[in-house]
Amino acid sequence: MSFKNIYSFAKTSRPERMRLLFMLFLTMLIFFSDVFAGVTGKIQGNVTDKKNGDKLPGVNVTIENTTYGAATDINGNYFILQVPPGNYTVKFSMVGYRDYVVRNVQVSAELTTKINAELEETTVDVGSEVVIIAQRPVIQKDVTASVQFLGLEQIARLPVVDAKEGLFVQAGVFFDPIPVVGGLGSAGRGEQRYSIRGGSQDEIKWYYDGVRAASLVNGRADWGGSFTNLNMNSIQEVQIMTGGFTAEYGEAQSGIVSVITKEGSDRISASVDYIYGFPGQHHFGNYLYDPATQKEFIDNTLPDGTLDPDWWTTYRRNQIYDYRRIPDHTLYATIGGPLITLSEMPIKFFVSTQIKSQAYSLPHPRATRN
Numbered sequence: 001m002s003f004k005n006i007y008s009f010a011k012t013s014r015p016e017r018m019r020l021l022f023m024l025f026l027t028m029l030i031f032f033s034d035v036f037a038g039v040t041g042k043i044q045g046n047v048t049d050k051k052n053g054d055k056l057p058g059v060n061v062t063i064e065n066t067t068y069g070a071a072t073d074i075n076g077n078y079f080i081l082q083v084p085p086g087n088y089t090v091k092f093s094m095v096g097y098r099d100y101v102v103r104n105v106q107v108s109a110e111l112t113t114k115i116n117a118e119l120e121e122t123t124v125d126v127g128s129e130v131v132i133i134a135q136r137p138v139i140q141k142d143v144t145a146s147v148q149f150l151g152l153e154q155i156a157r158l159p160v161v162d163a164k165e166g167l168f169v170q171a172g173v174f175f176d177p178i179p180v181v182g183g184l185g186s187a188g189r190g191e192q193r194y195s196i197r198g199g200s201q202d203e204i205k206w207y208y209d210g211v212r213a214a215s216l217v218n219g220r221a222d223w224g225g226s227f228t229n230l231n232m233n234s235i236q237e238v239q240i241m242t243g244g245f246t247a248e249y250g251e252a253q254s255g256i257v258s259v260i261t262k263e264g265s266d267r268i269s270a271s272v273d274y275i276y277g278f279p280g281q282h283h284f285g286n287y288l289y290d291p292a293t294q295k296e297f298i299d300n301t302l303p304d305g306t307l308d309p310d311w312w313t314t315y316r317r318n319q320i321y322d323y324r325r326i327p328d329h330t331l332y333a334t335i336g337g338p339l340i341t342l343s344e345m346p347i348k349f350f351v352s353t354q355i356k357s358q359a360y361s362l363p364h365p366r367a368t369r370n
Contacts, residue, residue, distance in 0.1 A: 040085070042079065044079045050118035050121075055075050056119060062091050063088045064090070068082075084260075085236050096121060098119065109237060150239075172240075173240075196255030203252070209261055230352075232332075233334045233352065234350070262334075268338070271332070273331070277359070328358045328359055329356070330356050331356075333354070334350070
């Protein structure tokens with residue numbers, strides 16, 4: 001940008017500058033959203049005449065309730081690109097033919113969903129249509145990796161509340177109930193550990209909407225998976241790859257977890273979930289601060305039944321608390337919908353948050369993990 005352009009920009013009115021800056025921000029946002037791979041899928045197929053099998057060019061193929069669509073070429077082929085993951089209804093229409101509707105079309109990130117159609121010729125348009133229910137193929141031909149998919153319906157049926165818990169219940173994932181030890185020189189905040197195909201957690205790579213999520217300091221808190229506790233109400237799809245990764249996942253050695261988040265809908269929608277966990281002892285054995293059973297207390301008990309004051313100092317008393325009386329509080333909230341419309345292009349938003357206060361299974365310097 002030249003000095004003349006900068007001077008002209010500075011002389012414009014404040015509302016005009018704000019509008020230009022807002023348009024520049026939206027342009028950069030759209031550009032960078034296309035840079036990250038692995039967040040959209042594709043629908044393709046072929047359309048023919050049901051009676052004679054001829055290829056039909058010029059057939060309108062639209063995804064209902066969206067702005068996505070295409071038209072078949074001279075060979076009857078069509079492609080609909082950059083379709084967000086989800087469940088859709090695809091409609092085929094052409095003058096002189098009965099409408100052909102395919103429901104339950106499942107689109108997954110980085111995969112191609114193939115939908116072919118055979119249209120029936122009709123002389124009078126009576127508004128009738130042929131409805132087909134699509135099914136996901138048992139073998140996905142364009143997939144070279146070992147991939148497991150978790151869509152909205154599967155996520156809703158699972159007894160989980162965040163992305164990491166959803167990973168724990170999948171085949172090939174080993175869940176270690178022993179928490180990662182916290183503190184200096186350790187590797188976590190007390191979260192449970194997990195592995196895929198025997199690899200450690202630092203060999204499992206997480207992606208959110210195509211963006212790599214990682215700890216800045218390897219071997220510290222995020223080894224426990226702190227950055228993987230994503231609200232399940234904000235997830236559209238989860239892909240778990242356990243082998244045969246493509247070149248874009250060159251860092252991964254054990255597994256890939258790709259999470260696609262939801263987008264705003266045409267209407268304002270919101271959800272709020274609150275979970276209360278009852279207090280109690282969440283480990284086997286005796287209460288760790290029981291004076292009658294714990295060796296450290298017994299060794300420092302005087303003949304009159306009191307604790308040795310040289311050992312039972314004020315500092316030590318302040319470090320001990322009854323962790324059995326601490327409940328869990330978890331709040332999940334989401335809201336999304338239309339925001340504004342620019343040049344007939346709707347701008348939508350989706351916001352998700354979560355607040356957690358969970359008691360540790362074993363005593364820690366802090367009473368809860370927040």
